Amino acid sequence: MESHSMMAIQAALQGQVAFCKFLSANDTGKTGGHQAGIYISKASSPILFNEPGNKGQNKEKWVKIKWQNDFETDTRFIYYGQGTRNEYRITNFGSGFPFLHTDYTGALFVFVKNTEDDYQGFILNTDEEINKFLDAFGLSPTETNKLIETTRPDPEIHEKLAIEQFIDGLSVEFPTSEEMSVAARSIHNQVYNHQELIRSNPDKQLLDWTATEFRLFRALEYVRYDKMFTNGFSSVDAFINAANQVLNRRKSRAGKSLEHHLSAIFDGNNVQYKAQAITEGNKKPDFIFPSQEAYHDLTFPTEEIVSLAAKTTCKDRWRQVINEADRLRDHNKYLCTLQRGISAKQMDEMQAEKVILVVPKPYIPSFPEDRRDRIWTIGRFVQYIKKLENR
Known part of the structure; x- marks a missing residue:
C-alpha cells in the first residue's frame, strides 16, 4: 500500500498550493475550546482565503477535505478578527475525527488546495514519514509552518513516486524480468524525459535504465521481504531458504536486465536483430x-x-x-x-x-x-x- 508520506508528496506536487506544519499542543489538545482547530500562520493564509481577513470582523468558508486519501470532512476555515484576536484556523472536523488529540502533537500536518472548495489533508506521525516528506521538498524542520515551494523537488522524488505507484499496482509478488525492465524504462523516461538519448547517447541511456531498474527492484524487495527478515525466522534453514530465494532472484534479474535494455536500444535505433x-x-x-x-x-x-x-x-x-x-x-x-x-x-x-x-x-x-x-x-x-x- 502506498505510504501516506508519498500520497502527501504527490498531492502537494499536483495541487494548487501546499502547506505543512508540526501540530502543536494548542492544535491537538483543545477540542471545542476557545482556540479549537488547527492554527494557520498569516503568511500562509492564501491557502485558505483569496483575500486576507479584515481586522474587526470574522470571516469563514466551508470546504471539503479528504484525509489520508481515505475519508472526507465538511470543515470550516475561519479568520478571527474581532476583539484582540487576529488569526486563521481550520475548525469543525466532525465527531470521531481521529487526529486532534494529544497523541498527534508533533505530527506533521500537510495541507493541499486542489480547488476553491476541495482540499486534501495528511497527518504524518512517524519520523520516517515526516523525514521522507521534508526531504522531498528540501525542507528542514525549522522551515515548516509556511507554504511549500513545490518547484523544488529533485527528479528523484518523482521517480520514487512512480516506483511506489508501480509496486502498489502489482497483482503478483514479482513481475517477470522483462516486465521489470519495461517498467524501469517507462519510469525513467516519464521522470527524466530523455528518450532522445537512445540515439544520441545510448551509453548513458543504458546505464540510466539499468540504475532505475536496480532501484525499482530493491524497492520491491523491501516491500516484499522487509517484514519477513525483520520478524526473524523459526530456524537457520528457514533463513537460508529465504536468503537463497532473494539472491537467486537478484542473479536472474541482473542477467536478463542487460539483454532487455540492449533490445530497447536496438529497437530505438531501428536496427534489425x-x-x-x-x-x-x-x-x-x-x-x-x-x-x-x-x-x-x-x-x-x-x-x-x-x-x-x-x-x-x-x-x-x-x-x-x-x-x-x-x-x-x-x-x-x-x-x-x-x-x-x-x-x-x-x-x-x-x-x-x-x-x-x-x-x-x-x-x-x-x-x-x-x-x-x-x-x-x-x-x-x-x-x-x-x-x-x-x-
Missing part, C-alpha cells in the same frame, strides 16, 4: 544481426553478420562467446558487459580469440590504459550495425 537466435545445435547467442535467417543463409555475406553476447560480468565467462556461432569463428565476436575493469592478460586473451568488448563509455577508464583503444562503446557498436544494415 534476433535475440536468442539459434545458430548450430542448441547454441543461442544473445543477439544476432541482422537475423537468424540471414545467419543460416549461406548466400548472405558472413562479414555482414554480427553476434553480440550480453553478460553483466564476464571475467570468467567470456570464453563462452567463442563457440556461440560457428560461422563467425574466424570473425570478430562482440561482448557487451557492465563489468568495470578486466586484467591486461585477459584482454590479450580476448584479442587473440577475436572477442571485442563493448562497454558503456563511462566505464572505459577502469580498464588498462594501454588497451582501452580495443574497447567499443555502446554508441560505436550501434553505429557499426546501422552502417552494416544501411540504416
Whole structure:
C-alpha cells in the first residue's frame, strides 16, 4: 500500500498550493475550546482565503477535505478578527475525527488546495514519514509552518513516486524480468524525459535504465521481504531458504536486465536483430544481426553478420562467446558487459580469440590504459550495425 508520506508528496506536487506544519499542543489538545482547530500562520493564509481577513470582523468558508486519501470532512476555515484576536484556523472536523488529540502533537500536518472548495489533508506521525516528506521538498524542520515551494523537488522524488505507484499496482509478488525492465524504462523516461538519448547517447541511456531498474527492484524487495527478515525466522534453514530465494532472484534479474535494455536500444535505433537466435545445435547467442535467417543463409555475406553476447560480468565467462556461432569463428565476436575493469592478460586473451568488448563509455577508464583503444562503446557498436544494415 502506498505510504501516506508519498500520497502527501504527490498531492502537494499536483495541487494548487501546499502547506505543512508540526501540530502543536494548542492544535491537538483543545477540542471545542476557545482556540479549537488547527492554527494557520498569516503568511500562509492564501491557502485558505483569496483575500486576507479584515481586522474587526470574522470571516469563514466551508470546504471539503479528504484525509489520508481515505475519508472526507465538511470543515470550516475561519479568520478571527474581532476583539484582540487576529488569526486563521481550520475548525469543525466532525465527531470521531481521529487526529486532534494529544497523541498527534508533533505530527506533521500537510495541507493541499486542489480547488476553491476541495482540499486534501495528511497527518504524518512517524519520523520516517515526516523525514521522507521534508526531504522531498528540501525542507528542514525549522522551515515548516509556511507554504511549500513545490518547484523544488529533485527528479528523484518523482521517480520514487512512480516506483511506489508501480509496486502498489502489482497483482503478483514479482513481475517477470522483462516486465521489470519495461517498467524501469517507462519510469525513467516519464521522470527524466530523455528518450532522445537512445540515439544520441545510448551509453548513458543504458546505464540510466539499468540504475532505475536496480532501484525499482530493491524497492520491491523491501516491500516484499522487509517484514519477513525483520520478524526473524523459526530456524537457520528457514533463513537460508529465504536468503537463497532473494539472491537467486537478484542473479536472474541482473542477467536478463542487460539483454532487455540492449533490445530497447536496438529497437530505438531501428536496427534489425534476433535475440536468442539459434545458430548450430542448441547454441543461442544473445543477439544476432541482422537475423537468424540471414545467419543460416549461406548466400548472405558472413562479414555482414554480427553476434553480440550480453553478460553483466564476464571475467570468467567470456570464453563462452567463442563457440556461440560457428560461422563467425574466424570473425570478430562482440561482448557487451557492465563489468568495470578486466586484467591486461585477459584482454590479450580476448584479442587473440577475436572477442571485442563493448562497454558503456563511462566505464572505459577502469580498464588498462594501454588497451582501452580495443574497447567499443555502446554508441560505436550501434553505429557499426546501422552502417552494416544501411540504416
